[in-house]
Amino acid sequence: MTITDLNTAFAEEKARQLDAARAVAARFQARVDRGEIRMIGLNRYEVLTGWDRGEVFTVSRNTQGQIEQIIANHGLDERADDTIALYASSPAWHGLGQIIPGGTSDIETVLKLSGLNFNVTTVPALYQWDGKLRQHADQYHTVRTDTGDALGVVGRKYQPIQNRTGFHFLQELVGRFDVVWESAGLLRGGKRVFISIRLPETVTVDAPGIADIVVPYIAVMNDHSGKGQFQCVVTPWRPVCANTERFAVRDAATRWAIRHTAGATDQIKEARRTLGLSIEYFKQFADEETALARTDIAIADFHKVVADLWPLDDDASDKKRTNFANRLSSLDEIFRTETERVGRTAYAAERAITGYLDHVAPRRPAQTMTEEIARTTAALEGADDDQKTTAHRRLLTLTRR
Known part of the structure; x- marks a missing residue:
């Protein structure tokens, strides 16, 4: 007969737990x-x-x-089996989703693993009046065909662009049908979807002590709510959550978008031209980022760029002055952290501004969103792209002093 000392067993288990925690x-x-x-x-x-x-x-x-x-803080949807609506070719930081090491070229597999294996249709907008059901002639709802969930309200000319079409669009965009899918997933109950592939080129920010290597991706983001377009962006980060960040390259368009109409995704030539998919494009990005990384700046230079981005009028209210001071304090803290890695350079300043916009700047969430999902969705949708590009161009002027 085995006799167990419960006190000893408890103590041993507690010790194991503490060791694991440490x-x-x-x-x-x-x-x-x-x-x-x-x-x-x-x-x-x-x-x-x-x-x-x-x-x-x-x-x-x-x-x-x-x-x-x-x-x-991934902001991704959950599927009916409680798994996360994400496929990826390698694990992300959050460790979530369905992973196929090295990726796959099979669209059917990715559609299933990512939760994108549904279509979207439109149904008439109906309302009750005087005991009768009436139809709003110029208004329709977009609806998921698998669950019947309503996704948004659209006009009569709206044509859904299906999730599968996003895969075919990317294949035709790069002129290959054996591309390896890097990631695909759902946001906001299926209202937003993303799909990405990796480009063969890499970009190196070549400056002493940095040598950051950036791998470019092309990502499609589609909106089924009626509040956004079908769009394609060139991005240095594969979308595996709602956090992503785009290039801010001077005079280079990195986003192509089109409304949901019949034949919308047939305009491949225009998309290629607008996105500037070429080796020269990535070389320009590398050259500009390297120039920033080789340019030392003073804290006053950094503050001047911040003031250009968020100007404060002389007659600003006390609240606006407090907000300005709090923002500057947050930016200074991020800038200090970046300078420890890459020196007090214009590159560190750009990283600080980008980091602030993506992860610190206050966001007012919609009623159905948490602040974190609102923040990461804004990053994915490029809400701050213009401000990032302005900062990039302003900092580039410091490289030519």
């Missing part, structure tokens, strides 16, 4: 010390290296300050 904390702190992640707010961190650079996550701690859970 190991998690030690590994986490080691990543911070190596400069792989950094804190950007209360219990919020940003990944600084690797494929998932720019991803944001939250760490929950117990009353003793020990790490209990690392929560990915």
